[in-house]
Amino acid sequence: MKSFSSIEWKGSAKRSWDMFKNGCGNIMPTLSKLSKAFLLPIALLPIAGVFLGVGAAISSNSGADSFGYFFGTLLNKMGDVCFGNLPVLFCISVALAYTKDSGIAAITAVVGFLVMNGMQAALLHTQVMDTATIFAKTKDGWHQLVYANGGVDWAASGINMQDVISYVSASSLEVAESGKGLVVNANRELIDGAGSVYYSLLWINKIPNGLITSNIGVTSLNTGVFAGIFVGAIAAKCYNKFHQTQLPSAISFFSGTKLVPIVTFVAVIPLSFIFMFIWPYVGMGLAAFGQASGKLPGGLDSFIYEVAERSLVPFGLHHVFYAPLWWTNAGGSIAEAFNSTTTPEAQKAFVEIWMKNHVDIAQAWGITEATEAAFNIIKTNISTQYTDLWQSMGDQTMAYKVIANIKVLNFTDLEHLGLNIGRFQSGKFGFMLLGLPMAGLAMWLNVPKENRKEVMGIYFSAAFTCFLTGITEPIEYTFLFLAPWLFYGVHMPLAAISFLFAGLFKTHVSMTVSGGFIDYIVFGVIPFFGSKAMTAKSAFAILGVSAAMAPAYFFSFYFAVKYGKVMVPGRDGSASVALATKADYKASKGLNVDGSKIEGSKSTANKADAAEEARVQKATKIIEFLGGESNIVDVDACASRLRLTVKDGSLVDKDGIISLGGATGALIRGTNVQVVYGGEQEAIKPRMIKILDEQRKVKK
Template sequence: MSDKVLKTEGQKKVKAEGVKNNGWVTFRNSMSGIFSKLSKAFLLPIALLPIAGVFLGVGATIAANTDQGSFGWYLGSVMNQMGDVCFGNLPILFAISVAIAYTEDSGVAAITAVVGFLVLNGIQRGLITTDDSVTYKLLWWNSIPAASITQNVGITSLNTGVFAAIFVGAISAIVYNRFHKTQLPAFISFFSGSKLVPIVVFVAVIPLAFIFMFVWPGIAIGLQWFGVNSGKLPGGVDSWIFEIIERSLIPFGLHHVFYAPLWWSEAGGSISDTFLDTYLNKIAESGVINLEKLKADFSPSFFAALGLSDTGTAQLSVVRKAFYDTFDSSNLWGTMGDQTIMFAVLAQKTVKFTDIAQMGLNLGRFQSGKFGFMLLALPAAAVAMWLNVPKENRKAVMGIYFSAAFTCFLTGITEPIEFTFLFLAPWLFYGVHMPLASISFLLMGLMQVHITMTVSGGFIDFIVFGLVPNQMGTNWYHALWIAALMAPCYFFAFYFAVKYGKVMVPGRDTSSGEAQLFKKADFKAKKGGKSSKSEDQIAKATKIIEFLGGEANIKAVDSCASRLRLTVVDSSIVNKDGIMSLGGATGIIAKGDSVHVVYGGEQEVIKPHMREILAAQRAEKIQK
């Protein structure tokens, strides 16, 4: 074979490999963008949870400690129900949020998601039957347990957690993006445009409803198995594994996607599964239950609610019915997911966290560990990094470190600290922070700390969900000594790692001028610049657009709790240094067509300015 032929075939092979690789890269980048938006969508309903959680936790405590019928009791009950209704309707909130996230905040897509969610659950309601309210029938599934059936906005349907809602929201977004500009023939033109969207979704969710009816009961069995058996691992190991995975996804903004099934589905455990598959097997050795031993296992309020005698024995069937009736009357029997169950427990006063732990379900195993490193440990790491700054520069950068430390302590928002060292030295994140954070979860799980949270494990959540409802058996005191133990571990680990690893944390590298950059905005204000704060923000948004490659390179602008989330045509032309030079950002992630700029709250102001500027630039471009 000639050299020319070999060369031609080699070029064809290289070209084919290039096409193959480009196809894979395109697919990978596309999926990264999709999951990034999904993670952002989760933050919209999650943002509601802090205030709802405060009302639920404080309200339940007030109601539990005041006489029924008194003013305090009514006040507590109202506050409790105000918070509980938000957690009880998370699925429909997620449907709306997903629709909004993929349609540039369209209100039409949001109401369309509500329509789709109602129709999907209505279809299921028409086919679900039951003989005893303990097991249900649906199509060929003849023995669906009660935990797999729930009330979604008052409709008896499959307990899919937020999963079905996510699909409904996605379908609503797809239909909106495809049909909201559609012009129908004249005789039905009234239904054109945005009016057509909910009509199409009304029909589009029909196959989705049947798909979930076909497969979800089987999926629920798998989630149930995971939820039950993960809880049987040696003390704290399940929490330790969870945090290794969850923290490793933080840099990509995908941790919300990971913990969703553990917080809001059977994968995170369920009351009925734990009782039927774990505790019942433990006490059912002879079929006759020793009531004195049973009483010793549980809190007085829970045992009293069972309505059983203090002494003697009882048949297993009698005990089983007593447990079912008690959990059902407290609206706990069908609850599932680590966070969902914990808020359901806080909404009543009969069953304690310790009662459920005695049955074999360690509530808080996928949440409580955050308090161990967010309250004191990460703030201690910030102080350690600051002490590595030369003395002459410390005053200039003190505000950066101590404001980030206080934010972490108070609210549990960690990204200002985490991303400071993540982008300067990733090995600090994966080699120091992630192992220590997982140890915090291990210790919390081992000590069975039952403190839930809304978004993160800061001091506010610790007070509301640890100290205030302490009568529920939160074991909050263990969280304090674990946090106190983790603080010096973080301090010395980060102090010596930064010092001997020569990590150029802000203010340490005097030749870069980085310390001065942090003072730029303050310097302008001190000089009495005539530009208003709004004008400065507009100017900054304009420069960000420029550094992103201009209007033509930007496809979408969005934000989450601490990041400006951008979708671009080509991330390789993004000027990261230019964006960082504007101040306020602690890091930038560029992957595929996604660019995330990490701020500490400023992103919520930058986003609307960028959208307005881009809209004006594009309108001007069309006119030309």
């Protein structure tokens, strides 16, 4: 038997490693585009979240039928509708991201989304039991119902409909009396403990009501954002492949872009069946995961989440990671929380705290004491009267739906059902309000005294931006690309600790995208003072966490930068550090990028022309440093980075790109290149696309 020598083993291992690296490099552009796609709907959420939070606070503190009530409800619904339609928004965004912002692809994605959900609606039905096996319970006992002409013959059954307490499908009266029958409603539909109907789809029975929802008016599976992402990807694929297709003359009318929605219409059929086959099981599995992770001791679930989420930030893939936890039942579910609370003690404990928090609603619903029956009344009323709240899933979606329906359910109530809403969000406030700003202060204090005044603006503006809005890129990427060990060895562990304590203290403060002061006011202060949505500890413990993280970040970064000899901006002895890009700075002085004087730079018009010329020259140089037009496959941009796909990453001159100014760093992974600018990328992207088009036309 032939054996490998050590050299052969090493050679084989090296080839395997190279294949793995190449595979990762090819995956990165796809994941990068997916992350960029998520930014479009995410960008809408801040304003929607503010409207929802402020509207809920106004309406809940205004009298019925008053101006304040209607105005607050108006704001609330304007924000709420965005979160209720996240799946189709993600569907459109993915289609746009993979097709260079094609409007045809966006419309096609909506068509595909409607077709997929329409197929599910056609095959989805409630479980109706046979008429010969229905028994009704009254205060006098059990009675078998007699059916005639499609309905119950109450006279023949010997009871009045108004006297019925419950209905059961059972093989005999003895089975019904034993409590082993199947509980149904007046329409003979199988129901759960909250009175919500179970659904059947193909061969799968007893699908919980929480896994069914209305997707833009179509009753279908509640797939969260997952189905939207897949449909958007299919629409994009169909567009890219068929939008230039020429059909035979007899059917040429359907050529080109008209062919795309037709192909997509057919292409989503197998996808719809795949979701129908597996999603009921996947959905129930995700719900089980959400419940299990919520039962981890202390804030361990929050800690683990942040280690993973922050680790993906440098690659721009953190949006892909947190999407399921924020917007699907992987992050928890209201319906599942109620349905999994089955012990009498837990049910009574919930009712007791709920009655204290909702006195008026308790009276309206006839609940006067903490009993199992009262628990079922609450479940039934919420599941039938507040279906959006009942079916909500995902950490952020649940938070927003609770704020929108604070009169019937709040965060404190849900703690008693095992739901720590905010566990994947509120930890950000700890390091965004004070932690990273203090890290910025620590870096600034490491700058030589003679340079501090010159660089004060860049550090303090970045720190204030982080505090106010939660935008961390200017600070994070400064040390990420100068010394990655600072990010992974100092920042990531501290951020995870912030989440650990936020989860431990059950701080139910939600957010839009980032945990800045504005979000804290909207989702912490206003819900607490406006409607007592949470306890004082929940609302204000986050400030204590933030206060604790401030010195932790300051001293960690101060000594790490000092003794690690990290050359943060201004520390290398240069005082020429500014927020403006190098091209903008030279243009304002009447100079080109190469330092030559711009002719006629004294006039305002000429200065504008010079600035544009400088930007064009910069874009041209970037193309050159990327290996030229022939090496560039795609040009894109996100919130802070220029994202590029090239044929050969080894041809990219990273130092050359950074030397042009404005960039705080560049990252190359296989064929994926990311250059961090923090704003200028939005000006560079269209100019690069235009220059590449011109260069390719000349080649033709």
